[in-house]
Amino acid sequence: MGRDHDHAKGSDHGKAFAISVALNVVFVVVEVVYGVLSGSVALIADAAHNLSDVLGLVLAWVAMRLAARPPSDLRTYGWRKSTVLAAFLNAVLIMGAVGAVTWEAIGRIGSESPIDGWTMIIVAAVGVVINTASAGLFFIDRKSDANIRGAFLHLAADAAVSVGVVVAGALVLWTGWDWIDPATSLLISAVIVVGTWGLLRDSTNLLLDAVPDDIDLEEVRNQIQSIDSVVGVHDLHVWAMSTREPALTAHVVYEPSASSETVLCAMEEMLHRRFGFEHTTLQVEPEGVASDCKQGRDGNV
Numbered sequence: 546m547g548r549d550h551d552h553a554k555g556s557d558h559g560k561a562f563a564i565s566v567a568l569n570v571v572f573v574v575v576e577v578v579y580g581v582l583s584g585s586v587a588l589i590a591d592a593a594h595n596l597s598d599v600l601g602l603v604l605a606w607v608a609m610r611l612a613a614r615p616p617s618d619l620r621t622y623g624w625r626k627s628t629v630l631a632a633f634l635n636a637v638l639i640m641g642a643v644g645a646v647t648w649e650a651i652g653r654i655g656s657e658s659p660i661d662g663w664t665m666i667i668v669a670a671v672g673v674v675i676n677t678a679s680a681g682l683f684f685i686d687r688k689s690d691a692n693i694r695g696a697f698l699h700l701a702a703d704a705a706v707s708v709g710v711v712v713a714g715a716l717v718l719w720t721g722w723d724w725i726d727p728a729t730s731l732l733i734s735a736v737i738v739v740g741t742w743g744l745l746r747d748s749t750n751l752l753l754d755a756v757p758d759d760i761d762l763e764e765v766r767n768q769i770q771s772i773d774s775v776v777g778v779h780d781l782h783v784w785a786m787s788t789r790e791p792a793l794t795a796h797v798v799y800e801p802s803a804s805s806e807t808v809l810c811a812m813e814e815m816l817h818r819r820f821g822f823e824h825t826t827l828q829v830e831p832e833g834v835a836s837d838c839k840q841g842r843d844g845n846v
Contacts (some may be wrong), residue, residue, distance in 0.1 A: 559592035559683035565700065568675050569599045571644035576668060583664035585726055588648070588710060595672070597642035598699040601635040605696045612787050627789035629751040632788055635695030640704065643734045643741075650730035665714030665726070672707035676700050691789070698744055702737045709733040754784035756792050760820055768819060771796065772811050774803035776832050792824040801831040 573595045580588030608631030612623035680700035695751050713729035716722070747758060758763050762783055769778045777798040786792045793816060799808045807828055816822040 546831075556809075561679075562602055562609070562696070565679040565682060565696070566599055566606070568604050568679055569595050569602065569703075570674060571674050573599065576672065579664050579668045580805045583668075585665045585710070585714075586670055588665055593642055593645055595703055597638045598703055601638050601699045602696055604631045604638075605693070606633055622786055625790060626752075628788040629785060632695040632744060633721050633748035633752055635699060636741055636748055638742045639699060639737065640745065641736050646730055650727035650734070654724055654729035662714040662718035666711050667709035667718070669707045669714065673704055673711065676704035676707060681706060694735060695748070698741060702740060703819060704734050705736060730734070751785045751788065756783045757785050760791055764822060765793070765816070768815060769797060772808065772815065774800045775812075778799060780828075788822060790823045791821060792826075793822050794826040796830060797827045798830050798832050801833065805829045806830075812821055 547633050575591035578586050579585075580592055586835050605628075608624075608627040611627040616623040635659060649787055677700075680697055683697040683700070707742050709729050709732065716725045716729075721750050744796075752758065760783055762781070765783060766781055769775060769781075775797055779796050781793070781795040783791060783793050797808070798813065799805065809827060812827055813825055
């Protein structure tokens with residue numbers, strides 16, 4: 546017997562995505578122009594990362610809209626998994642942008658190209674404001690949704706890059722050392738890689754139907770077995786239907802004297818209330834009268 550709540554969770558981030566995309570598109574153009582005029586690889590690097598933000602935000606936005614589409618005969622779970630795919634691709638985009646920035650920065654170390662420190666500072670300061678404000682639009686739900694987390698990390702990383710560019714511009718003006726510009730880009734790239742690794746790892750796990758990080762499988766098993774009349778549970782599987790919706794299937798053995806409907810309702814209510822499961826499929830089996838079917842038993846827990 547299954548339970549499926551097909552309703553939207555959390556707030557609609559459509560307006561947040563629209564605002565963030567528009568601001569970043571305009572700022573990418575501004576950074577490229579002034580990056581070329583000032584000779585700053587840090588500004589150009591920031592523009593490249595902002596461009597990856599635009600692509601990442603659009604990707605996350607599209608995934609969010611797809612996830613809201615109803616199931617069909619072909620896609621019986623709908624497009625919910627697209628949010629997980631978007632989170633994974635967002636992490637890959639960030640890593641790719643960092644790689645491009647790192648390559649350019651290494652090539653600039655030792656270069657004698659003059660750099661306009663004031664242009665770096667002013668343009669990057671605008672970037673700090675834009676990206677911080679945009680990241681704030683996704684701050685609340687960044688921990689509960691990997692897709693939103695990907696968007697937040699994109700924008701937060703860009704804000705950090707812009708802060709680094711401001712500092713680099715100030716140091717160039719103070720010391721006259723132009724190598725500070727590419728060196729700052731390398732340092733910021735390392736920070737971004739560290740911050741993005743968790744998103745890449747988590748989204749990869751979700752794509753492979755691993756148990757979501759916020760759910761303890763052993764605790765789920767113990768809570769099911771603590772329900773009155775339940776004597777055991779096997780073939781227990783937990784995965785993510787989307788970046789917001791965990792799902793569960795299990796075979797549950799109960800005392801023959803108990804009502805299967807009572808046991809089933811108690812489990813569904815507990816799983817929803819305690820762990821947030823929106824989709825559960827539970828097969829209840831009276832003790833001593835377990836199904837002889839062996840499908841799916843081998844290799845399962």
